Amino acid sequence: MMKFIHAGLNILAFIFVVISLVAVFDFHNAQNIPNMYSLHSWVGLAAVILYSLQLVLGVCIYLIPITPIYLRAAFMPLHVYSGLFIFASVIATALMGITEKLIFGLKYPKYKDSPPEANFVNVLGVLIVVFGAIILWIATRPSWKRPSEQVLRSLPTYRDGSAGTKMGTALSQQTDLIDPEGNGDARRRSGKLEDSGQVN
Template sequence: MAMDGYKGFLGLLVSSLLVGFLSVIFTLIWVLHYREGLGWDGTALEFNWHPALMVTGFVFIQGIAIIVYRLPWTWKCSKLLMKSIHAGLHTIAAILLLLGVFIFLLPWAPLSLRAFVMPMHVYSGLLIFGTVIAAALMGVTEKLFFALNSSGYNKFPPEGVFTNTLGLLMVLYGALIFWIVTRPQWQRPKEPNSVLLQPNGGAQEGVGSLTVNFSNVDAPDSKLNHEASARKRNFTADEVGQRSTM
């Protein structure tokens, strides 16, 4: 399927993935080189798992989970498959949005409820993503304040410059994800079989589902009945004509 501004989308997507991957690499370099590595022995090295896992899961993987619906190469895949991938990535990132799982993934949720909750689902997800990045930035800065207290954080030591670069990468990654996911021209096309009953019988397109006019739902059957009746009439007329010539 064609996408408006495909080259721009592709450029932003590659840039976001590159920046996000660099954020993970910078985090690992920081904890392995500047913070003496990782440990699971009850020492202070156990804390180093926290920034490594938080940036990798809460920031990088969650960002990918947010934009997975925007990938035009997946538009031919079923919506259920993309929902499963979306939920799986959030599971890996330890951000299981319970509202999204119970309302959008499970099949028995009414379509009207999905359409009503979809805007809250989208924007609350972006809000959580933004607050996660803010929490990661504050956590890294707090760690630097305590770790570089003796050497002087305000004197721009190498570790401070390196870690602040990590912070800029996380902010840039979040900005790219926000930009990609808020562009209406890059939304996944609505599926024809995703319909929502409208009380007034009117056609309306919602945020997360395709709504149609249900007054025409029986049109195919009516058309078939009409064609069958027409064939029956034609057959009757031909039969009468044949009999009249005998």
């Protein structure tokens, strides 16, 4: 269920990205503003392209049942890293965008004179950085990851029931070797939820 929610939210975000890009290019063309000349636009477009590729590969590999288990396991580290990299790129793009808007938008007083508008947007930029740091911290903490037992239960099995079990066991062993303490914390947290009836 969680992977479908994850995919659904990303697809919804992609729709908003497309709408935003169309609006930006239409506005630039209407105002005779050159397109794709700033670092903000370069990094932003690169993030959109990588996000689109990440979304397509994620849907094809993790939502299509016929995808081999070994391919899913092999692609997972790259999928996780790409997601974090794209997220950091989006944060950087947002910071460059609001800075660019302040420099071009504020005339009297200018941005360098620190008017209230500039200070307000600067605070918003700092909050964006804090938000990004919190998300990256959570996403990289082993204690926030699903226990390997849950991963094992979510893996499909073939008719003889061996493929999914073998791959799940391998994933479990890898997780234990990488961070046995963090994985143990995740198991204990999951066990408490199951005992309380919060996990089906």
